[in-house]
Amino acid sequence: MGPMQKTIALVTGANKGIGKEIARQLLEAGQTVFIGSRDAERGKRAVAELGGDSRLLVLDVTDEQSIARAAAEVEALDILVNNAGIMTDGATGPEAQLDDFRRTYETNVFGVVAVTNAFLPALRRSSAPRIVNISSGTASLGASTDEDVRAAASGAPAMHSPGGITYRSSKAALNMITALYAQALPEFRVNALAPGIRATDLNDRARTLGQDPAEGAAGAVRLALLPEDGPTGAFFSFDGTSMPW
Numbered sequence: 001m002g003p004m005q006k007t008i009a010l011v012t013g014a015n016k017g018i019g020k021e022i023a024r025q026l027l028e029a030g031q032t033v034f035i036g037s038r039d040a041e042r043g044k045r046a047v048a049e050l051g052g053d054s055r056l057l058v059l060d061v062t063d064e065q066s067i068a069r070a071a072a073e074v075e076a077l078d079i080l081v082n083n084a085g086i087m088t089d090g091a092t093g094p095e096a097q098l099d100d101f102r103r104t105y106e107t108n109v110f111g112v113v114a115v116t117n118a119f120l121p122a123l124r125r126s127s128a129p130r131i132v133n134i135s136s137g138t139a140s141l142g143a144s145t146d147e148d149v150r151a152a153a154s155g156a157p158a159m160h161s162p163g164g165i166t167y168r169s170s171k172a173a174l175n176m177i178t179a180l181y182a183q184a185l186p187e188f189r190v191n192a193l194a195p196g197i198r199a200t201d202l203n204d205r206a207r208t209l210g211q212d213p214a215e216g217a218a219g220a221v222r223l224a225l226l227p228e229d230g231p232t233g234a235f236f237s238f239d240g241t242s243m244p245w
């Protein structure tokens with residue numbers, strides 16, 4: 001698949017933030033893009049703003065019926081970007097509430113598996129199926145445990161603190177899910193992306209310290225439009241460099 005070949009993409013949680021930027025860039029590359037949004041009104045506003053060949057797809061990744069209805073609407077799909085994600089708080093293990101773990105995993109882990117499996121029949125009809133899972137650099141076991149990396153990350157406090165356990169462990173699970181889906185689907189390209197800290201509504205740190213979401217989105221679009229001999233089962237930073245698992 002060449003980057004300019006027309007494909008059909010679905011981006012979950014595309015009504016705002018990084019997801020909306022991924023959708024914008026895929027549209028600019030001439031793709032048809034389903035704008036996944038759990039709220040129809042927010043989704044309609046994004047479609048109106050994005051224009052091009054964007055289409056609303058109401059999809060709550062934690063709701064089985066919503067997923068089934070959405071999957072029934074999409075016959076053919078080339079690219080699935082599992083972008084929808086939440087972060088409940090920055091608690092450490094001893095502070096974290098079990099309900100926050102459950103809520104976070106429902107969206108960031110089980111939501112990805114449920115959506116991916118529901119859209120697999122459509123993806124299998126593609127000649128070049130691609131799955132991009134939006135992970136996080138803060139989920140890297142290597143970066144989170146290596147003392148040198150932790151020391152060097154003084155400008156990125158999340159990497160050298162034990163906080164954010166619900167979110168970071170959910171994205172670490174997503175990384176393993178990425179690696180194993182890639183092995184189970186060798187004809188696909190399945191990769192995870194660390195988009196960098198971006199100015200979005202994800203949390204206060206992102207809102208205040210984050211850089212342009214479009215730069216993180218570009219990393220996802222690169223993985224969405226990988227050529228046939230592109231990598232699979234890998235974890236990349238937004239700039240295309242490898243991330244340690």
Ligand SMILES: NC(=O)c1ccc[n+]([C@@H]2O[C@H](COP(=O)([O-])OP(=O)(O)OC[C@H]3O[C@@H](n4cnc5c(N)ncnc54)[C@H](OP(=O)(O)O)[C@@H]3O)[C@@H](O)[C@H]2O)c1
Pocket residue numbers: 012013014015016017018019037038039042059060061062082083084085086107111134135136137194195196197198199200201202203206210
């Ligand atoms: N921002 C960062 O610094 C950063 C860094 C690393 C990774 N990420 C990851 O990037 C992805 C996008 O986050 P963001 O920063 O763009 O945050 P955001 O602005 O809060 O956007 C999150 C998106 O996910 C949607 N969403 C949440 N729960 C959903 C559900 N159950 N079903 C469907 N959609 C749902 C939201 O929809 P509503 O508008 O309806 O809430 C929204 O569209 C997430 O996976 C996040 O973990 C972000």
